[in-house]
Amino acid sequence: MAPPASSRLPPVPPRPLAPSAPALACALLAGGLALFAPACGGGSSRTGRSSLPPPPRFVGVLYDYADRPLEGVSLRVLGTNAQAASRIDGLAAVGGVPTGARVLRYGDSVQTPTLLLPYTQQSDSSFHPLPLYLPSLESGISATVPDGPVSGTLVLQGDALPGVSLDLTGVTVSGSGGTVRVIGVSPSRLPLPVSASVAGAAEPRAAFLVENHGIGFSPAAQLTVPLLDTTNATFDAYKVNRSTGHWELVVAGLTPAGGPVTFPVDEGTLYAVVPQATTPRVTVTGRVVSGSTPVAGYLVSCWNVSADPADPSRPARTAADGTFRIAGVPQTYGAYLVRAIPDRMGIDFAPEVVSAVSQSASLGADLQVAARRPDGIEPEVKSTAPADGATGVPPTTQVVVVFSEPIDTSHPRPFRLLGPNGAVDGALSYDNAFTARLRPHASLDPATTYNILVDRKVRDLAGNLLDPGRINFRFTTQSGSPSAPPTDTKAFSLTPLAAARGDTIEISGRNFTGGTSVRVGGSTALVTFESSDTIRAVVPDHEPAGDATVSLTAGGSAVSTLQPLVLDLRASATTIYADAALTTPLDALDRNAPPATVVVAGFNVGGASVTIDGVPFAASDLLQTIGGASVAVGRQLTFSAPAPATLLTGPVVLRGANGKAGATYRFLQVRN
Incomplete structure (x- = not known):
C-alpha cells in the first residue's frame, strides 16, 4: 500500500527443518491458498469416485515500489465473482476463475492505486511470471477535487513529481471520490508491455497513472509530462482500456520539438508515452544461483517480458543448471533489468523478488537468490x-x-x-x-x-x-491485602515499533513524574503528552534512519527500562533536486548532461542507501547546520556525463542502516 511505516519486522530466517512440499501445499489449502496442491489426504471420495481437481485459479504476488510484499490488496477477475485479497507475504490466489481471456483488477484506489492485468486463465493454477507492482498513492501529485464543473483555473502540480501537471481548467469531473492524483509508474514495472496489445509498438519511455480508477473528465483534461526521449521526434500516447485491460491509442503523432509532451486524458487509468520507432528485440540470458548452487524453478522477466524462446507462449524459467533465456526483450532502454521470483511460490520456495541490471543481454553476474524453503511452521x-x-x-x-x-x-x-x-x-x-x-x-x-x-x-x-x-x-x-504498588519509575514498551519523522510514538511505563525528556538515538523528541503511565513524543527530523534506541530522562536521571526500547526509524524522501542548494526540483535527469549533483532531500536520511528502480547507487550526506548542529538533509549522488545506462526511470528509495525501506519514496525521470 505504500503503506505507512509499519511495525512489522523482516521475514524470519529459514528454520533448519521445513515440511515437505505436499505437506505445505495441504497446509496452504487449509489456509485458502493451495497453489499447486493435489487433493490432500487421499485421492478418492467416500463414495469411491475420483476427487475432482481444484478449479483453476489466478496466482500471483504483489509488491510495492520498495519491493516489500503488499498485504490486504483486493483482487477481482472482471466479469466473474472471483475475488480474493493478498496475504501478509504478498501471495494471492483468486479461485474459481473460468478458463479463457480474463482481466484481473488489483487495488482499490483507496489504500492503493488500481491497475488491470489482461491474461489467459489456463486449466491449471500457473503462477503469474511477473510480480504485480503497485506504486504509492502518496508518491505523486494530488488535489481535492469534488465532482462537478471545476471552478476557475486548476492545475495539479508539485515537487513530488516535478515537470508533470494535469490541467483541469474548464473540466467537469465525475467519480473523483474527492481526490484526483497523478502517479509516476516505472516502465520496468508495468502490468503489460504496450507491444503485447499493439503489434509492432515500441515500449514506453514514461508512464503515469491517473487516479481514482474510472474517474471521468469532460472535456478531457490535459496531462503534461517531461520529454524522456530526445532520439525520436514523434510519439504516441496510449492508455489502458478499463474493460479489456489492454493498451489502446489515445493520440498519435505528438511532436514535442524538444519540450514537454501534452496529451488529453479523459478517465482514470494508466497512460504511457511511446516513441514512434522500431524496437529491436533480443534474447536475454543469465543464471540464478543461491550462493554457488544453481537454482531451478524461478520465473524470470525483463522489461515486463517473460517468454521462453522455445515456446513464447510459456514464461521463461530457470533450468536445472540455473540458466534462463528470455525472448523478445526490447533494446529500447539501453540496459536489461531482470527480475526473478520463485515458481510455485509458497510451495517450493518462500516468496522473494530479486533483480539484476546489465548493459549486456548476457548478464555478466548471476542473480543471487535466497531460495529459502517456505516457513510452514506454526508460531506457538x-x-x-x-x-x-x-x-x-x-x-x-x-x-x-x-x-x-x-x-x-x-x-x-x-x-x-x-x-x-x-x-x-x-x-x-x-x-x-x-x-x-x-x-x-x-x-x-x-x-x-x-x-x-x-x-x-x-x-x-x-x-x-x-x-x-x-x-x-x-x-x-495471592490472598490477603495486596502489596503496595511499586514506587520506582520504569518504562516498559514502545508503540509502534516502526515510525518516521512526524509520527507519534507512545512509551508505556509506571510512575512517570512529569517533565520527562525523550531522545530517539542522539536526537531530542518533542514530548506532547505525559501521564503517570504514558508518554507520547514526536519522532525528530534528522536522526539517521535505522534501529534507534529510545531513552528517557526525568529530573536529570535516566529512567530505567524493562528492556531496551528500540525504534525502527524510517527515512522519508521529499523532493529530488538538481543542485546542492536545494532550489531546483529535478524535472528529468538528462543522461547525456546530468546535473553535477543530484540530491534526494528528506528527513532521517543520514547514511541511507539509495536505489533507483531497484538498482543501488553510491551516495553521500548533504550536510547543513540546523540549530547549531550539522545534520544530513539529503543524500547526494554524482554522475559523470553520460550517466550510466543502468540509471533508469523509477522510484528512488532510501534505506536506513537496518536495511528497511523508507516511509516514502520519490520518482526520478531519466531522459535518454
Whole structure:
C-alpha cells in the first residue's frame, strides 16, 4: 500500500527443518491458498469416485515500489465473482476463475492505486511470471477535487513529481471520490508491455497513472509530462482500456520539438508515452544461483517480458543448471533489468523478488537468490508471565505473552486476560515482535484465578496461524491485602515499533513524574503528552534512519527500562533536486548532461542507501547546520556525463542502516 511505516519486522530466517512440499501445499489449502496442491489426504471420495481437481485459479504476488510484499490488496477477475485479497507475504490466489481471456483488477484506489492485468486463465493454477507492482498513492501529485464543473483555473502540480501537471481548467469531473492524483509508474514495472496489445509498438519511455480508477473528465483534461526521449521526434500516447485491460491509442503523432509532451486524458487509468520507432528485440540470458548452487524453478522477466524462446507462449524459467533465456526483450532502454521470483511460490520456495541490471543481454553476474524453503511452521506460545499454574501472584502484576517467533504486530489484541467478571481492561502493547504485554488499569482481585487466552488468529510473518494446542493459561493471585504498588519509575514498551519523522510514538511505563525528556538515538523528541503511565513524543527530523534506541530522562536521571526500547526509524524522501542548494526540483535527469549533483532531500536520511528502480547507487550526506548542529538533509549522488545506462526511470528509495525501506519514496525521470 505504500503503506505507512509499519511495525512489522523482516521475514524470519529459514528454520533448519521445513515440511515437505505436499505437506505445505495441504497446509496452504487449509489456509485458502493451495497453489499447486493435489487433493490432500487421499485421492478418492467416500463414495469411491475420483476427487475432482481444484478449479483453476489466478496466482500471483504483489509488491510495492520498495519491493516489500503488499498485504490486504483486493483482487477481482472482471466479469466473474472471483475475488480474493493478498496475504501478509504478498501471495494471492483468486479461485474459481473460468478458463479463457480474463482481466484481473488489483487495488482499490483507496489504500492503493488500481491497475488491470489482461491474461489467459489456463486449466491449471500457473503462477503469474511477473510480480504485480503497485506504486504509492502518496508518491505523486494530488488535489481535492469534488465532482462537478471545476471552478476557475486548476492545475495539479508539485515537487513530488516535478515537470508533470494535469490541467483541469474548464473540466467537469465525475467519480473523483474527492481526490484526483497523478502517479509516476516505472516502465520496468508495468502490468503489460504496450507491444503485447499493439503489434509492432515500441515500449514506453514514461508512464503515469491517473487516479481514482474510472474517474471521468469532460472535456478531457490535459496531462503534461517531461520529454524522456530526445532520439525520436514523434510519439504516441496510449492508455489502458478499463474493460479489456489492454493498451489502446489515445493520440498519435505528438511532436514535442524538444519540450514537454501534452496529451488529453479523459478517465482514470494508466497512460504511457511511446516513441514512434522500431524496437529491436533480443534474447536475454543469465543464471540464478543461491550462493554457488544453481537454482531451478524461478520465473524470470525483463522489461515486463517473460517468454521462453522455445515456446513464447510459456514464461521463461530457470533450468536445472540455473540458466534462463528470455525472448523478445526490447533494446529500447539501453540496459536489461531482470527480475526473478520463485515458481510455485509458497510451495517450493518462500516468496522473494530479486533483480539484476546489465548493459549486456548476457548478464555478466548471476542473480543471487535466497531460495529459502517456505516457513510452514506454526508460531506457538513460548512462555507467559505469570507462568501457567502460578499461585500467589501479586495483584499489581502485568501479563506478558512471549511467542516462539516474530508475529504480525498489527494484531490489536493478541491475547485477553479473563477473570470472574469477564475480560480485564488494560493497555496492550508490544515489547518487541515476539512479546505482547497487558497492563491492567486496576489491581487484580486477591485470591482469584485468571485465564490468559491467546487469540487463535495470531500469525507469524509468513502468515502461519498460531498453534492452537496451547492458548489457555491460568494463574491465581495471592490472598490477603495486596502489596503496595511499586514506587520506582520504569518504562516498559514502545508503540509502534516502526515510525518516521512526524509520527507519534507512545512509551508505556509506571510512575512517570512529569517533565520527562525523550531522545530517539542522539536526537531530542518533542514530548506532547505525559501521564503517570504514558508518554507520547514526536519522532525528530534528522536522526539517521535505522534501529534507534529510545531513552528517557526525568529530573536529570535516566529512567530505567524493562528492556531496551528500540525504534525502527524510517527515512522519508521529499523532493529530488538538481543542485546542492536545494532550489531546483529535478524535472528529468538528462543522461547525456546530468546535473553535477543530484540530491534526494528528506528527513532521517543520514547514511541511507539509495536505489533507483531497484538498482543501488553510491551516495553521500548533504550536510547543513540546523540549530547549531550539522545534520544530513539529503543524500547526494554524482554522475559523470553520460550517466550510466543502468540509471533508469523509477522510484528512488532510501534505506536506513537496518536495511528497511523508507516511509516514502520519490520518482526520478531519466531522459535518454
